[in-house]
Amino acid sequence: MTRILLTRHFPEKVIEAARESFDVTLREAAHFLPEEEAAQALRDYDAVLCTLGDRFNAEALAQVDSPRTRVLANFGVGYNHIDVAAARAKGIAVSNTPDVVTESTADIGMALILATCRRIGEGERIVRAGKWPGWNPTQMLGTHVSGKTVGIVGMGRIGQAVAQRCHYGFGMPVLFYNRSLKGTALPALQVDSLTELMAESDIVVVTVPATPETRGLIGAEELAAMRPTGFLINIARGDIVDEAALIDALQRRAIAGAGLDVFAREPEVPEALMALENAVLTPHLGTAALETREAMGLMALENIRAWSRGEALPQALEG
Structure with missing residues (x-):
């Protein structure tokens, strides 16, 4: 079964939907994923549902020669915390969640x-x-x-x-x-x-x-x-x-x-x-409505599901 990491405690609807389809590890920490943990996640999981601040930058990606991760599904439209080009060079697809935000x-x-x-x-x-x-x-x-x-x-x-x-x-x-x-x-x-x-x-x-x-x-x-x-x-x-x-x-x-x-x-x-x-x-409240955050999480999960079916990611980003 596809093993995925959820880097934060997302809305319960998102967590439940993830568990219906995948083997889920839920990271309960409220702060972003630092580089060392990001690198380890790339070694341990098939896909990662990540979000703002999680350090999937060039330095983290450089630490992993052959990542297990094939998808970084970003929870959010902004993805400046992910080096998309470096991820693609490692064979990792990256997606985001436009429109719903x-x-x-x-x-x-x-x-x-x-x-x-x-x-x-x-x-x-x-x-x-x-x-x-x-x-x-x-x-x-x-x-x-x-x-x-x-x-x-x-x-x-x-x-x-x-x-x-x-x-x-x-x-x-x-x-x-x-x-x-x-x-x-x-x-x-x-x-x-x-x-x-x-x-x-x-x-x-x-x-x-x-x-x-x-x-x-x-x-x-x-x-x-x-x-x-x-x-x-x-x-x-x-x-x-x-x-x-x-x-x-x-x-x-x-x-x-x-x-x-x-x-x-x-x-x-x-x-x-x-x-x-x-x-x-204000403390980064742009998408802080329950309906929006649920829609973001479900969209991110759909990108992971598409990959698991061998399909193109609906919201794939180009490096």
């Missing part, structure tokens, strides 16, 4: 837009600390969201879902920057450069995939192009934004605020960032 991730993007512009995190802290003096006409004035221009960095599935919410829900004009020409089903204007997008948008939402090319895509130069009244929202991956440059811009009030669901070295969050009242910080 789109709506829940876009919802978090919209939540961060509202929370950041309307100072919701700051307001809740005041109430919980017993420091609210009562309503007054000029207390905690934020930024009205409706009608503001939103700029989308990366107009893929998630970018389009955010744009749809902004345009149809809040009457927001939509600009977007994409590396290739992109048609959209909603009124949206593609701009020629990232700097132009940053300069022309009231709210910038980062939804671009994490790749070596997008690492540090938004740095000091791009942040300097933003308006002092502008907001940056990141629901992609933490290392796409230069965290130090963002902290500096927030501290100087060079931009008005940021809403972040992802961080460069998760779960570490810089103390300087946590100290900022103009930053709303």
Whole structure:
């Protein structure tokens, strides 16, 4: 029977489905799989259902000459923790879980837009600390969201879902920057450069995939192009934004605020960032809805089942 490793405690529906089809080892640790354990998993299991942070990088793969593993089924659309090319060179197929994460991730993007512009995190802290003096006409004035221009960095599935919410829900004009020409089903204007997008948008939402090319895509130069009244929202991956440059811009009030669901070295969050009242910080909640996480797990398992039947992986990634 196919032997598989589940690297975290996934939703019970996913675990039960895995056990119906495979010989399952469930790793109960809450933290990511380090390189040594990842290498050992490649020796011991036919397939691995892995997720964010599990270190199936080139170094881990180099430790195993003849891996038993034939499939790394990633639980999540982002796979920057897996060296896909190195895996394929070892004869290991890699898959991810696109589509099913789109709506829940876009919802978090919209939540961060509202929370950041309307100072919701700051307001809740005041109430919980017993420091609210009562309503007054000029207390905690934020930024009205409706009608503001939103700029989308990366107009893929998630970018389009955010744009749809902004345009149809809040009457927001939509600009977007994409590396290739992109048609959209909603009124949206593609701009020629990232700097132009940053300069022309009231709210910038980062939804671009994490790749070596997008690492540090938004740095000091791009942040300097933003308006002092502008907001940056990141629901992609933490290392796409230069965290130090963002902290500096927030501290100087060079931009008005940021809403972040992802961080460069998760779960570490810089103390300087946590100290900022103009930053709303959430613990990577993009796909954190039960229905979404179940769908992700079942999709990952279907890729392993396809391999076990000798079929192509439905969501196979190219190296």
